Amino acid sequence: MIAIPAIDIIDNQIVRLFQGDYQQQTNYSLKPLEYAREIAANGLDYLHLVDLSGAKVGQIVHRELLAEIVSKTTLKVDFGGGVKTNKDVKKLLQLGANQVVIGSLCVKEPETVVSWIKEFGINQFILALDTDGTNLKINGWQDEAGITLEANMKYFEQFDELTILTTDIRKDGTGNGPSTNLYKELIQKFPNQRWIASGGVESLSDLEELREAGCYGCVIGKALLDGKITLKELKDFNDASI
Template identity: 40%
Template sequence: MHIIPAIDIIDGKCVRLTQGDYAQKTEYASDPLVVAQKFEEAGIKRLHVVDLDGAKASKIVNEPTLNRIASNTNLHVDFGGGVKSDEAIDMAFSAGAAQITAGSIAVKDKALVLSWLKKYGTDKIILGADVHHNEVRINGWQEGSGMNIFDFLEDYVSAGIEYVICTDVSKDGLLQGPSFDLYDDILKRYPKLKLIASGGVAELDDLKKLEQAGMFGTIVGKAYYEGRISLDELASF
């Protein structure tokens, strides 16, 4: 299982939100590149970068930070937040993203995201599924979509999607454990999916359970930044 640390960016700084609430923001480091380099030095290969300003503005805002991380590390960076147009996805890949995560746009403009799958390949696009009580949430989790997670996945799996990041909004940032039941349900229906768990990881045991559950990867944020899981423990995976 891949351990994928998260760097969430507001105003070029590394932050974490609780349950996607911009009012519940904790700043952890002023320079995301320094954080990224620490992960790389520990032997971690992948990084999840989210432009939170971009998610709010519906366009990429922190492209210079993405470029600095991609240019100064060999990390496999997946990037999300504000990728909602052909121009934006080209900008993200040009700045060094190895993959992009299509979140709200995958709900709002399915035709556009399907065109990206054809243009860039299914290995380049990650479907971002943010879920609250089985409903897909959009726009930085601020709004409900009225769409059930399994209906949402069905459309994209049939179109060839390989990678899915599934975040349970109700768990995110609370350090109360991941949504094991939700992930089990998804993998029972789609056993070939490269499913990436996100939200709720609180301790090393959570990572072991997610690995046993068959996750392709797990995104780790607050548990690392709050010292619940050490860098050495993350690297051991």
């Protein structure tokens, strides 16, 4: 399992939201590029970069930050938030994104996302299917999608080894531990996909639990920013997972 540091951005500032609520925002003094360089300096390879401003307004806002991090670090960066068009995907890949994260459009226009996977290749994408435990949430988790994750998967289960990041919004930013049972169920129902966990992780034991559950990866944000897990510990965890 790959443990992946995450940086969430609003107005070029690192933030964390509590359960996806834009009204419950914690700001961090770290500069995004400085933090990305620190992540790379600790030997980590990947970064999950989330444009929360873009997710909220429905168009990419922080593409320049992506380009800066890609050009000034060795990190392989996946980028999501506000991706709506074929042109957006092309531009992000041109800027050096390792993968493009597609969220709301997977629900609103699944056929479009399927066509992109076929055009650009399965390894160019991560699907972000985020749940409140019942239905998927879209538009920066502001709106109910009115469909379950399992029902939405009918469009995508045709693709083997498609990477899917699922956040349990009830856990995000809480530090109350991950929804391990949710990931076990998803892995059992859809064993041909690569499932990335997100939300609630606060300790190395949480990571070990998710690895044992069979997760392909796990995104960690708040626990790193608050010092509950260090970047060195994350690097050592990844080395031990190889």
